[in-house]
Amino acid sequence: MTRNQKVVVSIGWLTLVVVVLLLVVMIIAQTWRYTEAGKVPLKTGVILHAVNEQLLPEGLSTPSFFVNPVAPTIKRVDHILETSDGEHIAMRLYTPTQPGPHPVILYFHGGAFMEGYGNIDTHDNILRALANRTNAIIVAPNYRLAPNYSFPTAINDSFDALEWVYEEAVELEVDREKVAVAGDSAGGNIAAAVVMKANEAGYSLTSGAFLYPLTTFEDVSFPSRDSYSSGYYFLSRSVMERARDAYTPNEEDWINPYVSPLLSEELSEFPESLVITAEFDPLRDEGEAFAEQLYHAGNLVEAVRFNGTMHGFLSFYEVMGRADYALSYVARFLNNSFEGNETTQKQPFYVKKEDKGDSFQDEVEAYGMSMYLLWQKMVRLAQ
Structure with missing residues (x-):
């Protein structure tokens, strides 16, 4: 066999090995x-x-060749807020670089209240993404935690943060007629409570976005709680129970409307609202x-379930097309609420199902992530 023939054979074997490895991946x-509760989309399954x-690398983001770089349009500023009980909490502001006045969104982070x-x-x-968009x-x-x-x-x-926004509106270059609240998970629960307190105080909010919110602390038998509460979908029944014990040690507080807004009889004055849920989430139902309940109380409300997603999925918007779309x-x-464009449903009530399939980019990234994960597993075994 000549040298050239040996090279050709070697390349052929190498190609075969690579193809087999790719097929295995x-x-x-x-x-x-x-998964334990059924089949999920490829990208969702890989991330889950x-x-x-515990194989996800820190700082995971979309590969740079998929991203169009843009100039920064916001500045981030940390602030210390004195609360109504005389304590101090940190607060972060993301402000457009252009002159105002600007709409303002008070965002309450999730995290099981703990x-x-x-x-x-x-x-x-x-x-950052909401500020940019x-x-x-x-x-x-x-806010302080249990x-x-x-x-x-x-x-x-x-x-207190909401009141501070109204009090400092001129200095902050805030449009007081365009104030919204938003929050995810526990933060969605807090956002609902802030709306109720704002109504009592006479503030008129523009809109509210409640992202996979916890809405009742009672032991209600929702199908989604039964199907997706093992923890595999990022939220477990044990964490929910531990959060309830830590945040509301007094059981009588579980039916307080500020804790369980689903039980509130004072929902009629809510602003135009968007409620986002995830298909594989114990909090979906x-x-x-x-x-x-918001709809039947006479409010404008849009309910949207993003199929193929799990609890907390918006945090993965940089690597998950469904989350970026959401x-x-x-x-x-x-934006539509700030501009006075009503897009929420009038009648009858229904939950809109968004099922944006994985894109070609999602498929490619999912297999690339899979190769990395398998490599990480091999490294673990070798250690």
């Missing part, structure tokens, strides 16, 4: 789609597997029930 990645196996589960740093990517000022209070601070401290801190959906709703 693709087959394994496909198996990750089959990565997080549950230390160690969420803060303004863990939600920085969502806050709405050209609004984002005000994000780092177990050191139980109900109603988090709500009082968050409402109570979020949609809350949206229906975040743009939220931003578009808020």
Whole structure:
């Protein structure tokens, strides 16, 4: 056999090995789609597997060749807020570089009401993205958390932030006629409570975005709580129960409307609202029930379920096309509300199902992530 023939044979074998390895990766990645509660989209399955196996790299983001760089349009400023009880909390502002006045969105981060589960740093990517996509000022209070601070401290801190926005509107270049609230998970619960307190205080909010919110602390048997509360979908029943015990140690508080807005009989004065839910989320059904309660109380409300997603999915908008689409959906709703364009449903009530399939980019990235995860597993085994 000549030298050239040997080279050709070597290249052929190498190509065959690479093809086989790729096929193995693709087959394994496909198996990750089959979860305990059913089949999920490829990208969702890979991310769920990565997080549950603690294999997700820090700072994960979309590869740079998929991204069009843009000039910064916001500045981030940290502020200390004195609360109504004389304490101090951190607060972060994301402000457009253009002159105002600007709309303002008070955003309340999720994290089970407890230390160690969420803060303004863990939600920085969502806050930056909302600021960029709405050209609004984002005000994000780092409200105090359980177990050191139980109900109603988090709500009082968050409402103090709202009052501060109105008081400092001129200096902040805020349009007082365009003030919205938003929050995810526990933050969605707090956002609902802040709306109720704002109504009592005479403030008129423009809109509210409640993202996979916890809406009742009672032991209600929702199908989604039963199907997706193992923890594989990023929120477990045990965490919810631990959060309830830490945030509301007094059981009588569980039916307080500020804790369980689903039980409130004072929902008629809510602003135009958007309620986002995720298909594979224990909080899905109570979020949609809350949206229906808002509707029957006479409010303009839009309820949207993003299929193929799990609890907390918006945090993955940089690597998950469905999440990026959902975040743009939220931003578009808020922009329309600031511009006075009503887009929410009138009648009858229904939950809109958004099922944006994985794009080619999502598929490619999912297989690329799978290769990385398998490599990480091999490294672990070798150690």
